[in-house]
Amino acid sequence: MRATWTFLFAAALTLAGCDDDTVSVRDVVPPAPPRGVYTVTGDQDVWVYWLDNTEPDVAGYRVYVAPCPRGSDCAYQPVGSTTGTSFRVSGLLNGVTRYFGVTAYDRHGNESELSEDILFDTPRPEGFGRSLVNFLDQDAGSGYDFSTAAVQRWDDSSTDMFFGYNGSVYQMFVPLDVDIQDAGYARSLDAVDFAPSGGWSPSGSVELIDGHCYVVWTADDRYAKFRVTDLVAPQLGQPARVVFDWAYQTAAGNPELRARPARGAGGRPLAWVR
Numbered sequence: 663m664r665a666t667w668t669f670l671f672a673a674a675l676t677l678a679g680c681d682d683d684t685v686s687v688r689d690v691v692p693p694a695p696p697r698g699v700y701t702v703t704g705d706q707d708v709w710v711y712w713l714d715n716t717e718p719d720v721a722g723y724r725v726y727v728a729p730c731p732r733g734s735d736c737a738y739q740p741v742g743s744t745t746g747t748s749f750r751v752s753g754l755l756n757g758v759t760r761y762f763g764v765t766a767y768d769r770h771g772n773e774s775e776l777s778e779d780i781l782f783d784t785p786r787p788e789g790f791g792r793s794l795v796n797f798l799d800q801d802a803g804s805g806y807d808f809s810t811a812a813v814q815r816w817d818d819s820s821t822d823m824f825f826g827y828n829g830s831v832y833q834m835f836v837p838l839d840v841d842i843q844d845a846g847y848a849r850s851l852d853a854v855d856f857a858p859s860g861g862w863s864p865s866g867s868v869e870l871i872d873g874h875c876y877v878v879w880t881a882d883d884r885y886a887k888f889r890v891t892d893l894v895a896p897q898l899g900q901p902a903r904v905v906f907d908w909a910y911q912t913a914a915g916n917p918e919l920r921a922r923p924a925r926g927a928g929g930r931p932l933a934w935v936r
Contacts, residue, residue, distance in 0.1 A: 703909075708785055792908060811910070
């Protein structure tokens with residue numbers, strides 16, 4: 663009798679389960695690809711930034727890097743993840759262009775497609791607190807070569823720019839086959855993230871202003887930038903000097919650059935602002 667009641671009780675539970683309308687539905691819809699993605703070039707690193715997704719179940723973001731643009735034969739490899747909206751990709755080789763993408767993933771493991779914009783960046787060397795002296799007072803230490811990060815003579819054949827002070831104005835000069843322009847005031851050198859297509863100084867010189875950034879287009883089709891952090895007047899027998907932070911793009915033919923037009927022969931006279 664006990665066996666009969668046990669069977670009937672089990673059957674009742676089974677039938678009750680068949681009438682249960684509760685259904686567990688798994689979320690298989692991925693988030694939208696992140697928007698507003700952009701990069702900031704660094705020295706052997708690149709910072710990637712994006713806007714926060716609006717889906718309430720987004721759990722984080724993954725950053726991908728590839729050696730080529732999109733395509734079936736171009737594999738993007740994940741390099742890290744974060745719950746924030748920025749990520750530093752480190753350990754990169756200066757002068758080598760890399761392509762970047764970002765995905766969003768939710769709490770259920772669904773991952774979006776890569777961000778739509780094709781982003782590329784080329785890390786480059788940088789330095790801080792470099793100092794040049796007035797070339798009118800001292801030949802050595804008045805010029806700078808970005809390719810070697812060397813302070814040298816103003817009239818050295820590899821000098822990209824040299825500093826001068828005539829008693830009333832601080833200026834930076836460049837040789838005939840180099841261009842320069844004032845990019846304006848900025849709190850950080852990162853504010854200048856590309857080489858302009860025009861606006862170069864016709865005289866090959868610019869007045870230096872504390873806090874201003876400047877772009878230099880070198881003779882070998884690279885671009886550099888520097889930001890003035892201090893201008894020191896001559897005192898106690900010491901020449902005037904400029905202190906600056908700098909960065910130099912080692913990659914020739916970088917997409918942010920244009921081809922250098924042919925130059926005529928001859929020199930360019932020094933042109934003081936006043």
